[in-house]
Amino acid sequence: MSEEQLSSPEQVSYLELLARGAAGEAYDRPALLARADGAGPQTLAALEHAKQLALRVRAELEGRRRREAELSALFETAHDLAGLRDLDAVLRAIVQRARSLLGTEVAYLSLHDPAAGDTYMRVTEGSVSARFQQLRLGMGEGLGGLVAQTARPYVTDSYFDDARFQHTRAIDSGVRDEGLVAILGVPLTLGSQVIGVLFAADRRARVFEREQVALLGSFAAHAAVAIDTANLLAETRSALAELERANEIIRAHSGVIERASEVHDRLTELVLRGGGVRDVAAALSEVLGGVVEFTDGPLPRACVDGHAVRHADDWVAAVSAGGEVFGALVLRGLPVLDPVDRRTLERAAMVTSLLLLARRSAGEAEQRVRGELLDDLLDAPDRDRLLLKERAARLRTDLDVPHVVLAARIDRPASPTTDRESADRQRLWSAASHLAATRHGLASARDGGTVLLLPLGPGESVAELARRIAGHLGGALREPVTVGASAPVDEPATRPGAIAPAYAEARRCLDALALLGRSGEGAAAQDLGFLGLLLADTRDIGGFVTRTIGQVVAYDRRRGTDLVRTLDAYFANGMSPARTKDELHVHVNTVAQRLERIGRLLGSDWQSPARALEIQLALRLHVMSAAVVQ
Numbered sequence: 001m002s003e004e005q006l007s008s009p010e011q012v013s014y015l016e017l018l019a020r021g022a023a024g025e026a027y028d029r030p031a032l033l034a035r036a037d038g039a040g041p042q043t044l045a046a047l048e049h050a051k052q053l054a055l056r057v058r059a060e061l062e063g064r065r066r067r068e069a070e071l072s073a074l075f076e077t078a079h080d081l082a083g084l085r086d087l088d089a090v091l092r093a094i095v096q097r098a099r100s101l102l103g104t105e106v107a108y109l110s111l112h113d114p115a116a117g118d119t120y121m122r123v124t125e126g127s128v129s130a131r132f133q134q135l136r137l138g139m140g141e142g143l144g145g146l147v148a149q150t151a152r153p154y155v156t157d158s159y160f161d162d163a164r165f166q167h168t169r170a171i172d173s174g175v176r177d178e179g180l181v182a183i184l185g186v187p188l189t190l191g192s193q194v195i196g197v198l199f200a201a202d203r204r205a206r207v208f209e210r211e212q213v214a215l216l217g218s219f220a221a222h223a224a225v226a227i228d229t230a231n232l233l234a235e236t237r238s239a240l241a242e243l244e245r246a247n248e249i250i251r252a253h254s255g256v257i258e259r260a261s262e263v264h265d266r267l268t269e270l271v272l273r274g275g276g277v278r279d280v281a282a283a284l285s286e287v288l289g290g291v292v293e294f295t296d297g298p299l300p301r302a303c304v305d306g307h308a309v310r311h312a313d314d315w316v317a318a319v320s321a322g323g324e325v326f327g328a329l330v331l332r333g334l335p336v337l338d339p340v341d342r343r344t345l346e347r348a349a350m351v352t353s354l355l356l357l358a359r360r361s362a363g364e365a366e367q368r369v370r371g372e373l374l375d376d377l378l379d380a381p382d383r384d385r386l387l388l389k390e391r392a393a394r395l396r397t398d399l400d401v402p403h404v405v406l407a408a409r410i411d412r413p414a415s416p417t418t419d420r421e422s423a424d425r426q427r428l429w430s431a432a433s434h435l436a437a438t439r440h441g442l443a444s445a446r447d448g449g450t451v452l453l454l455p456l457g458p459g460e461s462v463a464e465l466a467r468r469i470a471g472h473l474g475g476a477l478r479e480p481v482t483v484g485a486s487a488p489v490d491e492p493a494t495r496p497g498a499i500a501p502a503y504a505e506a507r508r509c510l511d512a513l514a515l516l517g518r519s520g521e522g523a524a525a526q527d528l529g530f531l532g533l534l535l536a537d538t539r540d541i542g543g544f545v546t547r548t549i550g551q552v553v554a555y556d557r558r559r560g561t562d563l564v565r566t567l568d569a570y571f572a573n574g575m576s577p578a579r580t581k582d583e584l585h586v587h588v589n590t591v592a593q594r595l596e597r598i599g600r601l602l603g604s605d606w607q608s609p610a611r612a613l614e615i616q617l618a619l620r621l622h623v624m625s626a627a628v629v630q
Contacts, residue, residue, distance in 0.1 A: 014054040018061070027051050027058075053387075087230035088123075094198070094223045095125045101219075102212055104200040106180060109188075109223065110137065110144055111196040119148050119196060132178040135171060142171040143185050144197045151194045153186040153217060155208045182206035186217045188224040191307045198223055214357065218321045221350050229343060262287050267351045276359075277352055281329065284348050288341055290334040294319070294352065296327035308342040308349075310335075315342070317349035319356065326356050370395055370436060371429075371444035374453055378446075378503060381496035389493045396440050399493035402456045403441070404465055405486040405502040407510045408432060408473060409449035411519035425449070431476040435469070449510075451503055456488050462524040470522030480520025484510030487524070548618035551601040563601075566594045568619050575607065 013030045031047045039047075076097060091109055099107035106126040110119040118138045127133055137145040143165050147154050156162040158181055160172070175183075180201045188196040198220040200208075266283040269275075277294045284292040299318055300311045308317040308331075315331040329349045331337070337345070373391050376383060392399045410424045429445040432452055436443035441454035456465060466485035473481040486502035486509070489495065513523055545553075552563050566584060570591070573579035577595070581588045598606065605611055 014050055018054055018058055024055065024058075027055055087227060090226040090230065091123045091223060092125075094219055094226070095123045098198060098200055098216060098219050099125045101215060102184075102200045102208070104202050104206075106178065106199075106201045106203070108199045108201075109196060110148075110199070111188075111227075112148060112194060119144060122196065127178060129174065129178040132174040132180075135174040137171060138168075141166050141168050142175075143183050144199065145171075147185040147187050147197045148194050151187045151189055151192070153184070153213055155182075155184040155213060157182045157205050157207050159183050179203040182208070184208045184213065184216060186213070186220045188220050188227070190224050190228050195224060195227060214321050218350065218354055218357065221321070221353075225343065225347055225350065232340065232343070264347070267348060271351060271355065275355070277355060280348055280352050280355070284329070284331075284345070288331065288334065288344070291332045292345075292348075293330050293332070294327055295330055299325065299328050308337070308345045310337075315345060317342075317345045319349045319352045321353040321357055326353060370397075370433060370442045373397075374442040374444040374451065375446075377442075377453070377492065377496050377499045378444075378451070379500075381499060383496075385493060385496060388496060392442075392493070395442070397442060398440065398455065400491050402488045402490050403453050403492050404456050404462050404488055405499060405506045406452045406454065406466060406469055406483050406522075407447075407449060407485075407503065407506040408452065408469065408481055408483045409510060410477070410479060411482050411514055421448070427477055428473065428481065431473050435472060435476075446503075447507070451506070453492070453499065462486075462488060463522075466522035466524050468522070470520065474520060482510060482513050482519050483522035484508070484513060485522065485524040545618045545622050548614050549602070549622065552598060553622065555597075555601060561594075561597075563594055563598055564619070564622070566591065567598055567615070570595065571612070571616050571619070575612075 014027065017026055028051070031044060031051060034043060034047055095107045095109050098104075104126075106124070108124040108127060109122050111122045112119050113136075116136070118136050118141075120136045121133055124133050137148070139145055139149045143154050143156060143159065143162075146165055154164070156165070159165070159175060160167075160181075181204055183199060183201040185197050185199045187194050188198055198216060200212075200216055266287070267280060270279050270283060281292040281294055300309060300316055308315050310316075313332070313335050315334065315337050317329045317331075319326045319328055329345060329352060331345055334341075369391075373388070373395065376388065389399055408428060410428055412424075425445055425448065428450050429443065432443040432450040435441075436452055436454065439454050441452060443450060443452045452469065454465065454469070456462065462485050466483050470481055470483040473483070484506045486505040489498045489502050492499055509524060513519065513521055549564070549567070552567060555561060556563050562584075566580070569583045570577070570580045573583060577588055577591045581591045584591065602611075602615070606615060
């Protein structure tokens with residue numbers, strides 16, 4: 001069926017299904033109607049292809065809507081926390097956003113009771129059981145008591161079947177009355193002190209992903225700081241009532257609070273307009289009056305507990321989420337820092353962690369899309385070329401210019417464990433994906449390594465590109481990375497079928513480098529001399545001859561000399577000048593002068609065994625090519 005026939009009402013029906021967000025079963029209807037109308041196999045195949053494309057678009061749209069909902073919830077939470085001062089309102093906002101973000105049926109928050117030595121239910125969202133809403137959990141009891149006792153997150157997809165938790169009659173009755181099955185709990189901590197637990201739960205079995213645990217951990221951090229800020233505000237109000245005569249102290253304290261509020265508002269604005277880490281540091285520098293920088297270097301051990309700590313003359317607040325440390329905000333120039341300013345620095349660090357998490361999620365999604373496109377070019381080059389080109393354009397990749405396929409791999413001298421190999425592949429893929437994105441190319445994990453499709457810059461050779469990529473990846477991973485490159489592929493958009501053979505050539509080059517003991521290097525077939533003729537898909541004999549003895553041939557052509565014949569005779573006579581002069585019927589000094597000239601043209605190592613072998617092969621190919629031309 002032609003493309004004009006494909007632009008039919010059936011295609012429009014799929015677009016209508018996408019537009020109104022129809023269920024997956026509805027996408028089978030056009031094909032069923034066509035089959036009922038007696039449509040031929042070609043029409044049915046085209047409809048099936050259109051259906052698969054529509055389902056892929058539907059899945060992508062749903063994924064984007066989900067990511068937009070998560071980011072929107074993060075932004076709304078930051079806005080609520082910046083605008084609310086009442087503890088109950090803040091906690092309700094946290095629980096509501098947690099439920100919305102994770103898409104659970106129930107979310108709730110418990111606080112620690114120091115007097116009773118247990119935790120009690122403080123706020124619930126989606127709960128229907130009064131018994132559940134009045135639960136108290138002793139330290140170590142149930143999932144929440146274990147979280148409060150260990151200050152670590154815990155998750156279960158079936159609470160009653162999980163033997164890790166200490167089941168008590170009161171807790172199990174409340175949970176059963178609420179009908180909960182899958183539960184995730186993360187601690188609310190201030191420094192090393194656990195002040196409560198934040199939960200998300202479903203009434204059915206469910207697996208909570210690592211990213212969801214990290215996001216809920218970020219919410220818990222916000223809740224802990226909100227509680228601490230509310231307590232601090234209460235203490236301030238009490239001090240204002242009791243110390244009316246201490247006006248200077250009150251004004252100073254109020255000024256600090258105003259700065260904290262200003263920081264909240266500015267950070268909220270930054271989050272809403274998509275600001276970055278540098279914007280957060282700049283806003284904080286302006287408000288606090290010091291210099292704030294973000295660093296991803298080693299951190300003082302004391303600062304990883306969530307508090308801003310003094311390190312030499314600086315203040316350091318860790319930027320972390322869900323136990324993962326991204327770096328720290330460092331405040332310089334203020335050796336003495338007010339407690340509220342410390343909280344402000346800590347809150348800015350938490351906002352920074354949310355920004356980094358959101359950016360990483362978006363980056364990982366883009367990396368997956370780039371990998372899927374490259375996989376399609378390698379495995380299914382017969383797909384619609386216009387569609388492939390459009391997908392590449394959305395990733396800012398121009399498939400109308402020459403590209404090079406590169407195969408990269410971490411080569412270790414000893415056999416690593418399976419876990420180490422998996423970790424190496426993941427690290428290499430991550431570094432290569434980032435590099436491909438910056439160079440407007442593509443990258444995908446494949447065959448135990450990574451394959452890249454990168455544009456070839458003006459005046460840039462394939463060998464230079466391979467060496468540069470090997471150096472970049474090796475530097476990023478801090479261990480040798482070997483890279484083999486293919487010959488250039490002109491206009492991959494019009495020749496997608498050339499990508500797979502080019503990848504095979506790059507793999508052969510990669511394996512050859514390992515066999516030659518050149519792990520950690522980058523090279524193309526042309527770098528491997530006559531071995532490159534065996535590896536390359538295109539047998540570039542002329543290029544090999546030119547690279548090997550081209551300067552000697554060109555010298556003879558310009559000067560009318562006989563250096564090529566002298567070189568051939570020299571090797572034919574066992575590299576003996578005496579026998580060479582007899583064959584050429586010239587004086588031995590003439591032979592020596594010619595060999596000296598050849599050495600200046602080819603380099604001082606031209607008589608080494610490896611170079612001599614390549615030169616002799618190039619001479620034979622040159623003679624054979626000349627004979628064919630004649």
